[in-house]
Amino acid sequence: MTADRNAGKSIESLFPHFITQKDLPILVSSNDAIFSDVDAVLCCLPHGTTQEIIKALPKGLKIVDLSADFRLRDTSEYEEWYGQPHRAPDLQEEAIYGLTEIFREEIKNARLVANPGCYPTSIQLPLVPLIKSKLIEYKNIIIDSKSGASGAGRGAKVANLYTELTEGIMSYGVTRHRHVPEIEQGLSHAAHSKVTVSFTPHLMPMSRGMQSTIYVEMAPGVTAEDLYQQLKVSYEDEEFVKLLEKGVVPRTHDVRGSNYCYMNVFPDRISGRAIIISVIDNLVKGASGQALQNLNIMMGFPENTGLGYLPLFP
Numbered sequence: 672m673t674a675d676r677n678a679g680k681s682i683e684s685l686f687p688h689f690i691t692q693k694d695l696p697i698l699v700s701s702n703d704a705i706f707s708d709v710d711a712v713l714c715c716l717p718h719g720t721t722q723e724i725i726k727a728l729p730k731g732l733k734i735v736d737l738s739a740d741f742r743l744r745d746t747s748e749y750e751e752w753y754g755q756p757h758r759a760p761d762l763q764e765e766a767i768y769g770l771t772e773i774f775r776e777e778i779k780n781a782r783l784v785a786n787p788g789c790y791p792t793s794i795q796l797p798l799v800p801l802i803k804s805k806l807i808e809y810k811n812i813i814i815d816s817k818s819g820a821s822g823a824g825r826g827a828k829v830a831n832l833y834t835e836l837t838e839g840i841m842s843y844g845v846t847r848h849r850h851v852p853e854i855e856q857g858l859s860h861a862a863h864s865k866v867t868v869s870f871t872p873h874l875m876p877m878s879r880g881m882q883s884t885i886y887v888e889m890a891p892g893v894t895a896e897d898l899y900q901q902l903k904v905s906y907e908d909e910e911f912v913k914l915l916e917k918g919v920v921p922r923t924h925d926v927r928g929s930n931y932c933y934m935n936v937f938p939d940r941i942s943g944r945a946i947i948i949s950v951i952d953n954l955v956k957g958a959s960g961q962a963l964q965n966l967n968i969m970m971g972f973p974e975n976t977g978l979g980y981l982p983l984f985p
C-alpha cells in the first residue's frame with residue numbers, strides 16, 4: 672500500500688476502522704514500493720499523476736486504474752477535457768474500459784483496465800442495453816445526476832465543507848463536465864453512431880451515494896414496458912445490477928456501502944418518453960467495488976470475492 676503525504680504511517684493511524692485487520696503494512700511512497708512479489712495493482716491516484724507512475728511499473732503487473740487517465744480512447748479528447756497532454760498513449764492503446772457487465776470478456780484478458788467514473792457507471796449501465804437494442808433515440812437524452820460529497824475525494828474544497836453543503840443542493844460542471852466525453856464514448860460505441868447527451872451533475876448533502884435520473888425519447892412504437900423487459904433480459908443473470916419490481920423507485924439508501932446498481936424504468940406522462948432512474952454507491956460500484964470486481968475477473972477469482980455484503984440500510 673502506497674501513499675504520498677502519508678508515506679511512513681500505519682494504515683490504522685489514518686483509518687482506525689481497519690484496526691481489527693491483522694498484518695496491515697506500513698504505507699510506503701510509490702517510489703520505494705517493491706513490486707517483485709506483487710501480481711496486481713489497484714492505482715487510486717488523482718487524474719494526471721497516474722500515466723507516468725504506471726509507465727514505470729514492471730510490465731507483467733495487472734493494473735486497474737481508478738483515475739480517468741486511461742478512460743478516453745482518443746488521447747486528444749483527454750487533452751481537451753483534462754487540460755494536459757496524454758503522457759502514455761501506448762498504454763492507452765491497450766487499456767480496456769472497465770464497465771464490468773458490458774466489457775467482461777475483454778476484461779478477462781486485459782493487463783490494464785481503466786475503471787469508469789462514478790457518473791458514467793450509473794448512466795451507462797441502464798442506457799447501453801437500451802441503445803444496443805435500438806429501443807431509444809440517440810438524441811434528446813437528458814441526464815440529471817446527484818452525488819454525495821465523497822465523490823470529490825478527501826481534498827478540502829470550500830464547496831465540500833459541511834457548512835456549505837448541508838441543507839442545500841448545488842449544480843456544478845453545468846454544460847461542461849469532464850465525464851461527458853466518457854459517457855458519450857460508451858453510448859456511441861453501443862450505438863455504432865455518435866450519441867450526444869445533456870448532463871448536469873449535482874452535489875448533495877450526503878456523504879455517499881449517487882442517483883442518475885435519465886429522460887429518454889423512445890424509438891417509434893416502443894413503450895416503457897419494452898425498455899423494462901430489455902433491462903430484465905440484459906441483467907437477469909448479473910449479481911450486481913438489479914432491475915427493481917415495476918413501480919419501485921430506486922433509492923441511494925438501498926445500495927449504500929454495496930457494489931449494487933439498482934435501476935427502474937417509468938413511462939413519462941408525455942407520450943413517447945420514459946424516465947430511467949439508477950442508483951449506486953459512488954465509492955463502491957462507482958469506484959473501489961467495480962475496481963475489485965474487475966481485478967477478480969482479471970485474476971480468475973470468483974467475481975464477487977470481497978464484495979458479497981448487503982447494503983447498509985438505512
Ligand SMILES: NC(=O)C1=CN([C@@H]2O[C@H](COP(=O)(O)OP(=O)(O)OC[C@H]3O[C@@H](n4cnc5c(N)ncnc54)[C@H](OP(=O)(O)O)[C@@H]3O)[C@@H](O)[C@H]2O)C=CC1
Nearest residue numbers: 674675676677715716737738789821822824825953957958
Ligand atoms: N471518490 C469517488 O467517488 C471516486 C473516485 N475515483 C477515483 O479513485 C481514485 C481515488 O479517489 P479518492 O480516494 O476519492 O481520492 P483522494 O484525493 O481522496 O485520494 C487520493 C490519494 O492519492 C494519494 N496520492 C496523491 N498523489 C500521489 C502520488 N504521487 N503518489 C502516491 N500517492 C499519491 C494521496 O495520498 P496521501 O494522502 O498520502 O497524500 C491521496 O490519499 C482517483 O483516481 C479517483 O479518480 C473514481 C470514481 C469515484
Ligand SMILES: CC(=O)N[C@@H](CCC(=O)OP(=O)(O)O)C(=O)O
Nearest residue numbers: 737739788789790818819822823
Ligand atoms: C462530487 C464530485 O466532485 N464528483 C467528481 C466525480 C467523481 C468520480 O467518479 O469520478 P472520477 O473517478 O472521474 O474522479 C466530479 O464531479 O469530478
